[in-house]
Amino acid sequence: MLIFLIFNLLLVAILLFLIFAFSMFWPPDSPWAPWWRTDKKMAxxxxxxxxxxxxxxxxxxxxxxxxxxxxxxxxxxxxxVGIEIDLLRFLTAKIRVLNNRLGKSIKIKRGNFFKTDLSKATIVNVYLVPKTLEKLKAKFLEELNPGTKIVSYKYEMSLGKIAEDKRKKLFLYQI
Ligand SMILES: C[S@@+](CC[C@H](N)C(=O)[O-])C[C@H]1O[C@@H](n2cnc3c(N)ncnc32)[C@H](O)[C@@H]1O
Known part of the structure; x- marks a missing residue:
């Protein structure tokens, strides 16, 4: 009985490790950061x-x-408007929005933000690795209206910065 229990625990541990390892490679646009999240205080x-x-x-x-x-x-x-490529996180976001009865204010879309029109944004929020931010720069300049702000957590990008909080690692840009 004990051996059976240990065997099952071991299986669960291996499975969790495999899920974690897989998350390092998926989604492809953000290979080493997809599980990092913003906590309530930072939000x-x-x-x-x-x-x-x-x-x-x-x-x-x-x-x-x-x-x-x-x-x-x-x-x-x-x-x-939230755009999320990963199914699990997309579903989590959807459920949280519905639980908070905010379905009228927040739309969560599953997809690739590189293929999403951003022109209706007044503020863009990103917590993405520098490589992805650099790739987004051309899209920001093309689609965002003058005055639109971009707030980036942790990583800087080469755009017109208007404010920063070095301690919290927050950077604000404006088109
Ligand atoms: C570091 S996490 C930040 C999550 C959330 N913004 C937060 O601060 O808690 C980056 C997120 O971007 C998503 N992501 C990466 N590339 C994407 C893409 N091309 N389109 C949509 N979502 C993407 C990942 O699935 C992951 O959930």
Missing amino acids: EAICRFAKIGKDDVVYDLGCGDAEVLLIAAKKYGAKG
């Missing part, structure tokens, strides 16, 4: 730092479980 800090308000439409590129969008809508009255 609050992002909203304050970017001065998100009720007139804003926040596009979260790779929204994960939608923590930033939930705070932006719940506390600051903003509208939100």
Whole structure:
């Protein structure tokens, strides 16, 4: 009986390890960071730092479980669009939005943000690796309206920076 239990625990541990290892390679655009997420405290800090308000439409590129969008809508009255390529995180975000009764304010779409029109955004939120940010730069310059802000957590990009919080690793850009 004990051996059976240990064997099962071992199987679960191997399975969890395999899932974790797989997450290092998927999705392909963000090979080493897909499981990193923004916690509630940092999501609050992002909203304050970017001065998100009720007139804003926040596009979260790779929204994960939608923590930033939930705070932006719940506390600051903003509208939100989250784009997420990973099925598990897309479903988690959807469920969290519905649980919070924010389905009218936040839309979660499953897809690739490189193929999504961003022109309706007033603020773009990103927590992505530098390589991906660099690839997004041309899209930002082409699609975003003048005045649109981009808030990036952890990583900088080569755009017109208007503010930064070095301690929290928050960077704000404006088109
Ligand atoms: C570092 S996580 C950040 C998640 C969330 N924004 C947060 O701060 O908690 C990056 C997210 O981007 C997603 N992602 C990466 N490349 C993507 C792409 N091309 N289109 C849509 N989502 C993508 C990943 O699946 C992952 O959930």
